[in-house]
Structures are given as C-alpha cells and as structure tokens.
Amino acid sequence: MNRGETNPELFSGVEKLRGDRTGELEALRGRSFDACIDVNARESEWVRRSLEGVDAPYYLFVSSVSAYADLSGPMDEDAPTHRAGEEYGQQKAEAERLVLASGGTVLRPGLIVGPHDPTGRFTYWPHRIARGGEVLAPGSPGDPVQLIDVRDLAEWLVRLCEQRRPGVFNAVDSTTRGELLDACIRATGSDARLRWVPSERLAEAGVEEWMELPLWIVDPAFAGMLCADNRRAVQAGLTFRPLEEVARATLEQAETVEGVGLTPEREAELLGSN
Secondary structure, eight states: OBOSOSOTTSSTTSOOOBOOTTSOOGGGTTOOOSOEEEOOOOSHHHHHHHHHHOOOSOEEEEOOGGGBSOOSSOBOTTSOBOOSOSSHHHHHHHHHHHHHHTTOEEEEESOEESTTOSSOTTTHHHHHHHHOSEEEEESOTTOEEEEEEHHHHHHHHHHHHHHTOOEEEEEOEEEEHHHHHHHHHHHHTOOOEEEEEOHHHHHHTTOOBTTTBTTOOOOGGGGGGGOBOOHHHHHTTOOOOOHHHHHHHHHHHOOOOTTSSOOHHHHHHHHHTO
C-alpha cells in the first residue's frame, strides 16, 4: 500500500492499494494479510492508525537506532529509548511502544544503503573513490562504521515474517572505516589513495559531520550511532553480503546527491592544509 506518487511503475507484478497514512485507509478495510511490514512511518500516529486498520497476525515495524535515548556509546536492544515527543527519534520510540504493546516486532537499522539509495549518504564514497587520486579519509582506519545494504534488510524482513519471529533487533552490519573504503577501492578498480586526516583537524576546519563527510561523526553525543550491538539480529538470521558487492551496486545503481559529501574544491583545500 502506498500513495502511488513516487514511482508507479515499480513492482508491476504486485497488487497495489492506494492510500495515505495521514488520512485515507479505506483500501485496507475488509481485507486480511499474512503480515504487515511498516517501513516508512515518521509519526507514531501513522503506526497507531495502521495497527488499528490492518488485519494481520504479524506486524513488523522498521524503526531506527535514533529511537535510543542515549547515543553517546554502544547500545544493545535493552537500552532505554526516548520518551514521547515530536522529534524524529522520539516519534520512532513512541511508535515502537505501540507495536510492542500489540505483540509486534521492531527493527532498528542505522544507515540503509545500496541500489537506488536517494540520500547520497553512503553513495558519496564509492563514487568518490571511483574518480581515483588522493582521497580524504576521515579519522583512522580502525574507526567503527555501521550500515546495512537494503537488499540484506529486505530479505531478512521477509524471513522474519515467514517465521513470525517476535522481538527487537538492531539491524546493522559492523565494520571499520578502513575496511569499508578498501572495499570501495577493490569494487571500483580505481587508483584511489586514501589519505587519513585526523578527526580533530577536520573538526577544527569546520567540516560538517555525517552530510558533508558521510559516515563520519565527531560529536560525542552521537558516537554510538555507529556502534550498535547486532548480535541478537545475527542470531535471528540476519546476514550480510560482501562490502565490495554493496559498493559496486551502489556505484552502478545510485546517484550522488548535491550537498552530500565533500566537493572537489573543499577536499583539495582540506588536503592542502593537512
């Protein structure tokens, strides 16, 4: 079910129900389903209405690690989540409480990447490395990094629905920045040379974390966003394809986004001053 406004040609072999989660849900009435996979709720009220309107024995809600109240360090699924409020993470946490109270399942991914990613937040790296030359790499090779390929996440969602498996899971793949960027080099076959610049110097230069330099966080209040414990999800069957495959598919099927990632001029300026 969707509004049919983004790309109506997708999934031509699947029946499509039209509706709007902020209002019209008539298409759901009088119908039953094996499962409900809720992937796009930004407001807890959307989830409340869906829980009331969808007749399904299994409800799976894709939340976010942003639901955690404290993102300053590593966290597992039992860590406290936000109290009610209007911010993104607070709304996700409130939606989670509704789903869990109904007996549903909650997944908390971090950065979702791969083919057709519209955000550019990981896409910057394979595209930048494909251009070759000296590449600014932030921090150090051993810095923790977490993401998940959308295909790995989607395949696991279906398996969870088939098993009707309950619980709360951090849906992330853990690696290091060095391993990830090296995988991008192998996937692209470029002559890129990584030049590691300490995070402190980048912060002093006013580099904006996460968007101007994707997958780089220096604010200690958010350091845990790349350190969630994924052991429970792995035990529940979550698997990960090689990082090279993630990078290659992203390069071939996702475009960079203006305003995300260092511009060539900004990168050259930063490399020249370090």
